Amino acid sequence: MAKPERGGWIAPTAYLMGAGWYFATCIVVGIVLGLWLDDLTGLEPLFILLGIVLGLTLAIGGGIRMLLPFMKRFGGGANGASGDGQ
């Protein structure tokens, strides 16, 4: 992989940090919403389970959508699969 330009590390670093936080937020929001709805409706543990499933789905689905373009750009590695930007 070619040496990044000056300041070229900022964008990938910031992007990956953002993606990491996105995973965490999805799961936490799902769980908190689930707990709140369980508390509200008294249907424990229905909504917490739904919240976990929805949170994980969002985290994985959204995470893949966020990371695919990143992988395409930077994930070529030694074999240079993606070709450009290396």
Next chain:
Amino acid sequence: MRRFRLPLIIIAALAWVVVGLIVARGPQPEIIVPAEVITKVGFLNISNTMISAWAAMFILLVGCFLATRTMKLIPTGAQNFVESVIEFLMGQLEDIAGTKNARRFFPVIATFFIFILLANWMGLLPFFNAIGKTEDIGVEIFHYIEEHHEDHEPFKEEIAHSSGWIVDNVGIGLVLPNADDAHFEMGAAPATPVSAEEALDKYIVFLAETFTDFEAEGGGGHGPGEVTPEMLTAAVAALNADPDAPKLLPATEKHAVPSAALGDELVVSGIDFPGPKLALIIPLFRSVYSDVNNTIALALISFVMVEFWGLRTLGFSYLGKFFNFSGFIPFFVGILELLSEFIRIVSFAFRLFGNIFAGEVLILMLTFLLPFLIVDIIYGLELFVGFIQAAVFALLTLVFAVMAVEHHDEEHDDHEGEAGHDELESQGTPGQ
């Protein structure tokens, strides 16, 4: 000599830490999550984070005005600095979004970056969290009691101020300086939370028992029993008779809590404790993004701008991304897309808030625990965190904006073949 270098450095570092502990130990910090309200203007609470935000805006406006007042073709000094910052940002934006989009998004993205960076770095200035008005704990505690009195709600959560007082579901407790038993038992059962007025009565009896010879029947301030009007009157008399006892402050125009047993006959606005005053500092300046209200505001602006750019570029077809009725799977994916848009607001807001607030707490605690060396290292780290968080916020807004305006093209290209991806890559894939 060389082999002694490392041990010498370690000894010097330890000595530096010890010197710091002896001569420069800061006061024990109070960690308060919501921004402290400095003053009220009408219905608007002016918090210390708002004041800091205005200060940052003022610095940016005046700085930019001064730097660009006498523009030269070949820039020097401040104009040179401002131009180099703008050029650097423009370069980063063009790399990620392409020239056309970069120029369009630049005002918002660059504002995000510069303002967040300045606000974060300003939060590390020495006078942040250090200067402000002090509030006597004997009075300050009553502000909390007063809120509950106004709402007619018993205390639910515990609020403990290590330097002064504790309020929980059994009442109010006083933490005296250097006391062995910092928390005292109010005596009421936690299963039956007390109201603000009842807590006040118990507190007055407790103070009379602690500071004077007064002894109440049936537990009084400590026991589970009710405080009778006679008991309370006697306790107040005992407090007034003893010159060294705390004094009840009469109601003021702003603050007043009536007693439960005596009603309007005894209305208190605070307690004046004898001896050195314990005070809580309400800082005048606090890091802007250590207040979740500000990060949510910024996240909402980011969200609205991304949707605005998406709608403006693609028209109503932009909404097709979220409401796709062509099949079950596309419909489900659309709903997920819609949910992710809103999760993004939470993610944006809490990422910035969490990082900045945690940094602030870390520095305050380390200044108290290990001043000098260790706190300096963390200080450096916080400079980096402030920069990275500004970059994360600005960059992610940019990437989502690029995704919003190019989504249509991307799907279109997906149907037509792989060629489209190259176009996307060259125009706007993140991380270029």
